[in-house]
Amino acid sequence: MYSNFKEQAIEYVKQAVQEDNAGNYSKAFPLYMNALEYFKTHLKYEKNPKIKEAITQKFTEHLRRAEEIRAVLDDGGTGPASNGGNASLRAGLNSAIITEKPNVQWSDVAGLESAKQALQEAVILPVKFPQFFTGKRRPWRAFLLYGPPGTGKSYLAKAVATEADSTFFSVSSSDLVSKWMGESEKLVSNLFQMARESAPSIIFIDEIDSLWHNDQKVLVLAATNTPYSLDQAIRWRFDKQIYIPLPDLKARQHMFKVHLGDTHHNLTEHDFEHLAYRTDGFSGSDISVCVNDVLFEPVWKTKDASYFVETSNGIWVPCGSTQRRAVQVTLQELEAQGLASKILPPPISRTDFEKVLARQRPTVSKADLEVHNRFTKEFGEEG
Template sequence: MKLKESLMSSIVTEKPNVKWEDVAGLESAKEELQQAIIFPLRFPQLFQGSRRARRAILLYGPPGTGKSYLAKAVATEVEHTLFSISSSDLMSKWSGDSEALVRQLFELAREKKPAIIFIDEIDALCSNRDGGPGGGNEDTARMKTEFLVQMDGVGKDNAGVLVLAATNLPWSLDPAVRRRFQRRIHIPLPDLAARKQLFQIHLGDLGRQCSERDLEELARRSEGFSGSDVATAIQDALMVPIKKVHMATHFRKIPHAGAEYYTPCDKTDPGAIAMTWRKVPPNRLKEPPLTAADLFVVMQHVKPSVAPDELDKYVAWTEQFGMEGA
């Protein structure tokens, strides 16, 4: 019962509110997930006899490309019980507890099916058992064996249970674990069109300050960026108005919401008042708008987080074991 109670906290009770259209690009990956998860729930008559729904899908690719975001979109869309699992949920210092936790996880998922078990960074749990780096000791080997048995061992009926996993290191997975995943989908860096969509999504209403041409130029300048890198660049850009307030030596009064507010200005502007942010009333500050020029300045200083030579490893692994998700 204690093991069961510890796993109950991994059940996601609130929907993440991430829609499919919030995921830029990755059309093949979205189609595969919809066919594997949503279709069996909405059209069960299609999956009878020899045609069966997917039982396990692996999402792999560079960090920050949207693997976990896809899982959130799945959780928002379907009415499955979602278990969000990390290595800390299944690893225990007590001998025998780790494999018991794995067994209890799958039993709990079968009780609450239809269910999805999402395992982030699965390479931390199921690395190669050949005794090399990351192979682990006897306790972790038993845990990995139990994981394999629970996924599709003899007498284990996992109908209605989907294992959805994500990893940045697919080549470190044990071959037997890799085989269990019927679909292994590469989530690559976003292309030009996807990066443009990412800027639109992350900027939201602020995106109206940018023209179509500005967005296309931002997408062009962000070659090699992951989705996470684009989000970081925009967060940096959103801090530009704050920096302008902090560095301003002059402010001017502007009407806003039926009152007078202070906004930074140049000392040559009409109505400029020599003052710093320290003298601005806290409830009377209006920050300057974010402009496309601010974004371009920020883009000069943001670097991609994924090295080009790392991408070659994903391409080679995809050619041998996976499929493209973009």
């Protein structure tokens, strides 16, 4: 039952901030006070010390704002309380954000095994084995969870925050847009500053598709996969409609090199040329996906290896059981021996690419290409 007190407090805060931002301080003040009462009641029943700490912090922030408004009202003032525009924005942002240290375990999330595995590896591997992520191989820092309502997206995000022992910032983009239209740049800056102050932290933005901005002083670069589905009035708002075609042979060969970067590999120029021929019809995104999968092939080999060999400089790399001086040992056992920093994945090979390409297909069909070519002839121009 006590969770209802927090929900009611948050609802009162939202109303209070709405009146606060509109300058209706006589209405905002009692709403803040009602919210504070519900927060106080919630604190009486809350057992989780981390959540109690987060609620106490929020209580203090809203109490400070309520006192500022009361001072203005007592002086008979009607203008904005003197806490500065940025402070007001942050106070309002605080009200729309649920900040907590969640306690949702992986086992609490039903199903979603592949999603859990991907997120778990993205959270844990970079922490335990930072040396795996060198060159172009970087830990993932942003995820889009998509699917029908009620499938557990926010719950899964909380499990990630629990696993990473991170502060969880949950905010609805539609709520933000309705309250702070025109303040998007300051809003994002404040949101990430708050997250940095509570680092390590995770920001979960719900309803991301509802964000939309329109500003005459801003250069807009828009993209769509379905140009024919755009309303004609919207298309007319763009001065140029430029077609971005699939990459040709040379472009694909270059893309493989760029995406691979200085990540440790043993591919030759002939190998890159072969990959370019092998991926006729692939988009730049397809090649990026391919390389991103390949980048982690050595990591998976290392994670699942049963045999390792120690090099002359004390580095342990995975190997086959028949390799000279091979030791039957797992990654976890080497870690337990205090050798985590001495383990490195093998270089990327052409075989790694062949393995990934065997299961990957171009995402753009011939029918899709025909639609884009026809649209280009009617409305666009070659890029």
